[in-house]
Amino acid sequence: MRKLTDIEIQIIKDRLDSLSLSYIEIYNELLDHYVTALEQVDPEGFVEKKEMLDDEFAWSVVRDMEKELLKNVSQELQGSQLEALKFWKMDFWRVLGVFIYTTFLMMTYQFVSLDVMMVFSFLPALGILIVLLYHSGNYFSFNLDPNYHRPRNVILQAALGRYQLVLNFSNFFFMLSSIILNNNGLQNWAMLMMLIYSTILNLYSLSLYSSINLKTFKLIKS
Structure with a gap:
């Protein structure tokens, strides 16, 4: 067993x-697997072993690995979220925060x-999304190179995917319903729809x- 040179490690990274x-x-x-395997061979056998x-x-194998990883993480995230939604396990201050914000709306x-209320309905969800983006360390990049690519955190991808699904459905149903009710003179019903929407989203x-x-940006096991 030997230690790979910086050039050899860079060759591996270029491949990845x-x-x-x-x-x-x-x-x-994959980086760990490559390094561990290639440390077992002599420098003369590096190229052959790497190939x-x-x-x-x-490429096809790696894509299957990614799909399987995302599927498993999404399922784990769903289980953790369902566990977190059990009201008897909820943090008192967070529940109080939702109640206070509903009162504020x-x-x-x-x-x-009603228009201003609609805008404020999005803010908590948007704030949590920004927090996730910030702590993931993946999405704040200002590299102008069009060929630049940086892998992202799979938990973030799973979270954003679920976020997008919930937001799209909620926006279509609740926002459209509220606008229709408001335009037909049923402002109180429109307000009620927005309260329900905001509560579900929060x-x-x-x-x-x-x-x-x-x-650690890891899932909290339920």
């Missing part, structure tokens, strides 16, 4: 970069307008927030 891997977890797993590994982890409708966001350890 050429695959445009989606998730940092797969990148790290064998390249064949073993071809009612006052906004009463003293300002509870979902809190369950997502409660399912991820922001320090």
Whole structure:
């Protein structure tokens, strides 16, 4: 067993970069596998062994690994969120926060307008989304190179996928219903729809927030 040179490690990284891997977890797993396997061979056998590994982890194989990883993480995230939504296990202050914000939305409708209330309905979910993006360390990149690619965290991908699904459905149903009710003179019913929408969105966001350890950006096991 030997220690690989910096040039050899860079060759491995170049190979992994050429695959445009989606998730940092797969990148790290393959990097560790390559390094461990290639440390077992002499420098003369490096190229041959690496080519064998390249064949073993071809593009199609890697894509299947990514799909399986995302599927498993999404299922684990769903289980963690369902566990977090059990009201008898909820943190008192978070539940109180949802109640206070709902009251704030009612006052906004009463003293300002339904349109402003709609805007504020999005803010908690948007705030939690920004927190997840920040702590993931994946999405804040300002590289202008069009060929630049950086694998992202699979938990973030699973969270964003579920976020997108919930937001799209909620926006279509609740927002459209509220606008129709408001345009037909049923402002109170429109306000009620927005309160329901905001409460569902906030509870979902809190369950997502409660399912991820922001320090390690790992799922909190239920």
